[in-house]
Amino acid sequence: MLTVPSVTPDAISELSTREMRRAVARRWLFRFSVLIGWAAFIGVWYFFSRLVFNPQQLPEPHVVAAESWTLITERDFRTNMQASLFRVLAGFLLAALLSTGLGWLIAYNAWWRTLLRTIVQLVVSTPIVALAILTLVVFGVSSLGPIITTAIVATPYIMMNVAQGLTGVDRRLIVMSESFGRTRTQIISGVLLPSSLISVLAGARLAFAVAWRMELLTEIFAASEGVGFQIRRSFESYDVRGMIAWTVLFIAVMLIFENLVFRQIERRLQGRTA
Amino acid sequence: MATVLIENLTKIYPPTITYPHRVQALGGVNMSVTGNVFVAVLGPSGSGKTTLLNIVAGVETPTSGSVRAVQDGVPAQVGYVFQEPRLLPWRTVLNNMLYVQDRKSDRSRREAEFYLTMVGLNEVAHLYPAQLSAGMQQRVGIARAFLVNPDILLMDEPFSHMDALTGRSLREYLQRVWLHTRKTALFVTHDVSEAVELADRIVMLRPGGVVFDDIPVNLPRPRHPDDPAVRAVEGEVLRRFDSMEAAVRFGAQAG
Numbered sequence: 001m002l003t004v005p006s007v008t009p010d011a012i013s014e015l016s017t018r019e020m021r022r023a024v025a026r027r028w029l030f031r032f033s034v035l036i037g038w039a040a041f042i043g044v045w046y047f048f049s050r051l052v053f054n055p056q057q058l059p060e061p062h063v064v065a066a067e068s069w070t071l072i073t074e075r076d077f078r079t080n081m082q083a084s085l086f087r088v089l090a091g092f093l094l095a096a097l098l099s100t101g102l103g104w105l106i107a108y109n110a111w112w113r114t115l116l117r118t119i120v121q122l123v124v125s126t127p128i129v130a131l132a133i134l135t136l137v138v139f140g141v142s143s144l145g146p147i148i149t150t151a152i153v154a155t156p157y158i159m160m161n162v163a164q165g166l167t168g169v170d171r172r173l174i175v176m177s178e179s180f181g182r183t184r185t186q187i188i189s190g191v192l193l194p195s196s197l198i199s200v201l202a203g204a205r206l207a208f209a210v211a212w213r214m215e216l217l218t219e220i221f222a223a224s225e226g227v228g229f230q231i232r233r234s235f236e237s238y239d240v241r242g243m244i245a246w247t248v249l250f251i252a253v254m255l256i257f258e259n260l261v262f263r264q265i266e267r268r269l270q271g272r273t274a
Numbered sequence: 275m276a277t278v279l280i281e282n283l284t285k286i287y288p289p290t291i292t293y294p295h296r297v298q299a300l301g302g303v304n305m306s307v308t309g310n311v312f313v314a315v316l317g318p319s320g321s322g323k324t325t326l327l328n329i330v331a332g333v334e335t336p337t338s339g340s341v342r343a344v345q346d347g348v349p350a351q352v353g354y355v356f357q358e359p360r361l362l363p364w365r366t367v368l369n370n371m372l373y374v375q376d377r378k379s380d381r382s383r384r385e386a387e388f389y390l391t392m393v394g395l396n397e398v399a400h401l402y403p404a405q406l407s408a409g410m411q412q413r414v415g416i417a418r419a420f421l422v423n424p425d426i427l428l429m430d431e432p433f434s435h436m437d438a439l440t441g442r443s444l445r446e447y448l449q450r451v452w453l454h455t456r457k458t459a460l461f462v463t464h465d466v467s468e469a470v471e472l473a474d475r476i477v478m479l480r481p482g483g484v485v486f487d488d489i490p491v492n493l494p495r496p497r498h499p500d501d502p503a504v505r506a507v508e509g510e511v512l513r514r515f516d517s518m519e520a521a522v523r524f525g526a527q528a529g
Contacts (some may be wrong), residue, residue: 172356173360173362175333178332179333179354179428180422181351181352190362190373197364
């Protein structure tokens with residue numbers, strides 16, 4: 001005789017409770033594995049610091065942490081970090097402004113597309129150290145040099161993504177807008193800009209990361225303040241603790257920006273279009 | 275009174291890299307639609323139904339011939355329901371409705387809510403399209419087309435991507451809203467029962483974009499697909515459809 005198992009509301013609710021518990025357990029397991037990863041990294045650091053090198057060459061993690069804390073509490077930290085942040089943001093904003101116009105030209109004009117793609121290849125394949133030295137030669141020791149160089153290096157990343165975003169717009173949405181009599185301006189603000197936003201954001205994230213690195217490098221060569229300048233100064237006085245501490249703080253600020261600004265915007269955009 | 279006057283309309287697509295041949299979508303269509311009628315344009319794939327609608331909407335240009343869509347002598351406002359909903363994924367349902375309106379006032383908001391209520395979606399006005407089912411999204415598409423208070427309503431196989439049950443319920447929603455507004459409607463479909471259930475008149479197009487037949491449907495509304503009278507008309511349309519196919523085959527053999 002064939003017996004059909006009955007599916008009662010209680011059984012369904014028990015099943016969903018079990019599924020929910022599993023999901024929570026999976027999330028905690030993931031967090032735990034991230035913690036283990038960090039612990040392993042610090043362990044490897046200790047190993048190399050004590051057994052492979054000496055603490056003078058590679059200071060131990062707790063020494064770097066103490067040095068970082070000392071730097072944070074000093075007045076110098078604010079001044080230097082502010083200087084670096086200002087240059088990164090200024091360079092990035094300049095790049096974003098340039099990229100919007102140039103990305104538009106790449107998307108809709110074949111002549112500009114050919115020309116700008118060649119320039120992009122040229123910029124991307126130029127070693128950033130060469131650009132940093134060139135900055136020092138052209139602009140001397142000033143804020144302007146790092147800002148402009150950062151903008152030059154970041155522009156291709158945003159520009160190409162703006163172009164990609166615009167060419168990837170769903171044509172059917174434009175036809176829909178036209179059939180309802182939307183004007184050109186309404187189609188640009190209502191369809192083109194929002195639909196290319198995710199692609200632009202991906203380019204902006206990449207450009208921001210590149211901008212940080214470029215900024216740091218140009219500061220090493222061509223600045224009288226900023227995190228890069230402090231790293232160079234620590235290097236000149238053979239202060240390895242200071243060098244690593246400044247680098248760690250720089251990375252920390254970069255990660256805070258990445259998580260608090262870009263990831264949040266991306267999460268919100270993806271939530272709407274998923 | 276809205277009028278659509280189509281005279282000797284021809285559309286030929288030029289060869290492309292992927293398809294190096296000319297394609298004749300419409301081959302001299304003549305028809306006129308006047309007043310508050312619901313006209314179904316019925317035809318198999320490749321008969322130029324969507325092209326015809328796109329030209330009436332003004333999103334495509336004809337190769338030759340003319341289309342006049344007017345309301346009391348001035349160009350008519352058109353509302354379009356597409357095969358897919360074509361909603362903006364980054365806007366809520368309500369904001370998708372408001373996107374097609376020129377004025378952004380309390381009144382337009384109330385109108386949007388009214389049409390959403392008509393299609394049973396006022397409760398989900400704050401949600402994004404990705405949070406709705408395909409059928410619900412298409413209902414938003416229908417409500418959006420009525421919201422612009424169109425003189426002429428164009429619908430391009432709006433239920434073709436739906437399963438049978440969803441399609442049936444959407445047809446009921448459409449009938450309900452259309453009976454309330456009585457707009458001049460051009461409805462493109464390849465589904466005979468859909469055409470008979472909704473239309474006052476069925477214009478049959480044959481492959482190559484030529485009008486084959488023009489059949490009046492004089493049945494009371496609202497109509498139900500199981501109604502014997504609806505089924506009888508459906509049978510008659512199918513007979514004519516068969517004779518059209520035979521004529522096309524005979525023409526092909528003779529050619």
